[in-house]
Amino acid sequence: MSMLTGLRTGVMILVLLGCHTESAAPVVIEFWAMGREGEVVQQLVPDFERRVPGVQVRVQQIPWSAAHEKLLTAYVGNAMPDLFQVGNTWIPEFVALGAIEPLDERMAHSSSIRSDDYFPGILDTNVIDGITYGVPWYVDTRLLFYRTDILAKAGYAQPTTTWATWLDAMTRIKHEIGPANYAILLPFTEWQVPVILALQHGATLLRDNDQYGNFRSSEFRQAFEFYLDLFRRGLAPRGGQAQIANLYQDFASGYFSMYISGPWNIGEFRARLPASLQGQWLTAPMPAPDGTYPGTSVAGGASLAIFRGSRHRDLAWRMIEYLSEPAQQAQFYRLTGDLPGRQSAWADGDLAHNRYAQAFWQQLQCVQSTPKIPEWERIANKISQYAEAAIHGSMDADAALTALDSDVDALLEKRRWMLRQAGRARS
Amino acid sequence: MTRPRINPAYGFLAPALLVIAAFFFVPVVASVLLSVTDFDIYAVASFANLRFIGYGNYAHLLQDPLFWVALKNTVHFVFVAGPLSIGVSLAAAVLLSAKLVRFKAVFRIIFFLPVITTLVAVAVVWRYLYHPRFGLLNYGLSFLGIGPVDWLGDPAWAMPAIILLAVWKNFGFNMVIFVAGLQSIPGRLYEVASLDGAGPRRQFWYVTLPMLAPTFAFVTIITLIGYFQLFAEPYVMTQGGPGHSTLSVVLLMYQEGFRWWNMGYAAAVAFVLFVIILALTLVSLRLRGGAPLGVAEPGRESAG
Numbered sequence: 001m002s003m004l005t006g007l008r009t010g011v012m013i014l015v016l017l018g019c020h021t022e023s024a025a026p027v028v029i030e031f032w033a034m035g036r037e038g039e040v041v042q043q044l045v046p047d048f049e050r051r052v053p054g055v056q057v058r059v060q061q062i063p064w065s066a067a068h069e070k071l072l073t074a075y076v077g078n079a080m081p082d083l084f085q086v087g088n089t090w091i092p093e094f095v096a097l098g099a100i101e102p103l104d105e106r107m108a109h110s111s112s113i114r115s116d117d118y119f120p121g122i123l124d125t126n127v128i129d130g131i132t133y134g135v136p137w138y139v140d141t142r143l144l145f146y147r148t149d150i151l152a153k154a155g156y157a158q159p160t161t162t163w164a165t166w167l168d169a170m171t172r173i174k175h176e177i178g179p180a181n182y183a184i185l186l187p188f189t190e191w192q193v194p195v196i197l198a199l200q201h202g203a204t205l206l207r208d209n210d211q212y213g214n215f216r217s218s219e220f221r222q223a224f225e226f227y228l229d230l231f232r233r234g235l236a237p238r239g240g241q242a243q244i245a246n247l248y249q250d251f252a253s254g255y256f257s258m259y260i261s262g263p264w265n266i267g268e269f270r271a272r273l274p275a276s277l278q279g280q281w282l283t284a285p286m287p288a289p290d291g292t293y294p295g296t297s298v299a300g301g302a303s304l305a306i307f308r309g310s311r312h313r314d315l316a317w318r319m320i321e322y323l324s325e326p327a328q329q330a331q332f333y334r335l336t337g338d339l340p341g342r343q344s345a346w347a348d349g350d351l352a353h354n355r356y357a358q359a360f361w362q363q364l365q366c367v368q369s370t371p372k373i374p375e376w377e378r379i380a381n382k383i384s385q386y387a388e389a390a391i392h393g394s395m396d397a398d399a400a401l402t403a404l405d406s407d408v409d410a411l412l413e414k415r416r417w418m419l420r421q422a423g424r425a426r427s
Numbered sequence: 428m429t430r431p432r433i434n435p436a437y438g439f440l441a442p443a444l445l446v447i448a449a450f451f452f453v454p455v456v457a458s459v460l461l462s463v464t465d466f467d468i469y470a471v472a473s474f475a476n477l478r479f480i481g482y483g484n485y486a487h488l489l490q491d492p493l494f495w496v497a498l499k500n501t502v503h504f505v506f507v508a509g510p511l512s513i514g515v516s517l518a519a520a521v522l523l524s525a526k527l528v529r530f531k532a533v534f535r536i537i538f539f540l541p542v543i544t545t546l547v548a549v550a551v552v553w554r555y556l557y558h559p560r561f562g563l564l565n566y567g568l569s570f571l572g573i574g575p576v577d578w579l580g581d582p583a584w585a586m587p588a589i590i591l592l593a594v595w596k597n598f599g600f601n602m603v604i605f606v607a608g609l610q611s612i613p614g615r616l617y618e619v620a621s622l623d624g625a626g627p628r629r630q631f632w633y634v635t636l637p638m639l640a641p642t643f644a645f646v647t648i649i650t651l652i653g654y655f656q657l658f659a660e661p662y663v664m665t666q667g668g669p670g671h672s673t674l675s676v677v678l679l680m681y682q683e684g685f686r687w688w689n690m691g692y693a694a695a696v697a698f699v700l701f702v703i704i705l706a707l708t709l710v711s712l713r714l715r716g717g718a719p720l721g722v723a724e725p726g727r728e729s730a731g
Contacts, residue, residue: 068686069685069686072468072471072685072688073685075471076471093468096468096469096472097468097471097472098472246560374468374469378687388670414465414467414469414476417478418469418476421476
């Protein structure tokens, strides 16, 4: 009898102790987010912690410049966070490492996340070999920023929709503004422009299951020629980034009238252009080589992903669901200016009334992913390197594309070997 | 027979040796092993994806135009910034040792401050100094009628800008060593020289410089080794740009290793740099005639 009560008391104490420790030490989810997003997302955390008691989200803010190597070293050092923000183009790399949890199952059963609410081209960047690894958090693509007043002076009331009219408009602008100024700014470091033009032209950047470069294909070559032509005709300055002391001042002064850039520059242009120029600039989707306006652009942005080895994958998923709610996405847009990944969040008042965002909405319906392999960033680097050589005339277009193909083939040697190994293992 | 006695000194050396073994020799051996593999992002995922490629990385390295650009930039930096830095250090040290100068300790501290300041903090300020439109440097040049120079944006000027920053940042260290070297020169030598009718210039040429020879050797080798490892300045200021004009060998190694995660290739770069530095150090030691470093040699004064 006394033993039984003793046992019972013991069990009760244990239970109480158990309860006690649980309430005193909440489960901590480590969440790594980059740059401005990492700073701002902390404001969204308290609401989540109220909804899911006993959970604490610890946000670690990482500067963009160090984010990639920090994630890789964290993976090697076994110190990955439960939940992390990942640039779309990094996903293939972390998938190759086996660092990211597949999300298809969770997405299919989620009550709040609906995959048909995302821009298809953006969602596609998160899908590798048919498996979804990330949920788009905010989206990014490139399109035209242009001076409405200068375009009007050149005789175009509306932005152009085809390459031919675009070229005509730029030529007229150049005629209008004189030899010291330029119609469009295309910095060499930005590989996106030649890639966008090539994708519009139907080019496949890599061939045979992304094992070889395909830059000598006629589609890429023609787009590349169009790109080089912009420099040869004097429509774009050859100096590149080095001569642009201040992008915003030079846009305001009319040094260039068009610029292909991303959504972050909506906020920057609003804040940095002089007041007299507000209302003199707009955004427009990319022109297309034919009548299929808007032309394709590249899919970018950042997603949320779960570390495969995390012990709190379910809670991390709840955090993703929370951050993906249209209300939170709209709030996140208000805080950062980042365009929401979910289309339903775009109906929100602030965004719906942003005249500069409308072109992005149109453009985001026609975006395409760059090749989804870990080597892509390196290949992209090579593209801008050889584009620069061709622009400066140290190589002609043919030589540049041949060298690009051979460099890319060398970069992909390991990938070919990996695929052969996998093929051998299967047979 | 008694057991052979182990020198007790080894007991005292053991902790230091262990630390050096664990944190120096093991990593060095590991990186040499790494340099004969194609360790990359796939190998991080699984060691099954690691291939032994022998001297493949080294062969690739010798054909990599970027490596030659980086080596050229680094050599350019070492042979311009090195002598410049030593010259400025010596000038500052001689000035600080002059009998007429007052507040010597204050100046010594001021000149030494850049050495102990974090480079990142320094770089922020220098980026403003170098700003093409609003920078102090271009403002000063405008009075001389020299048009604005885009210091960090122009491939022709980026390396000079880095050299200027590095010289300013580092001359204080060598200066302190030169000051110590100057203090060890006996005053009687100058007395004798002046009795023989030598003016200040000849005293400097025939007394100071020869007596500083061992200090010079030490400073040269330390500067050579340090400057070949140029990294932080371009990393913070230019990221190797514009157009690879400030890409150094160590920065290339860092980018290959931590940006592209080609650890095998990066290890090969590191090893090649090590061999280059070792060879040049041996050459400069040989030029000195193998005399020990930093030790003033009495009896050499007559040799000058």
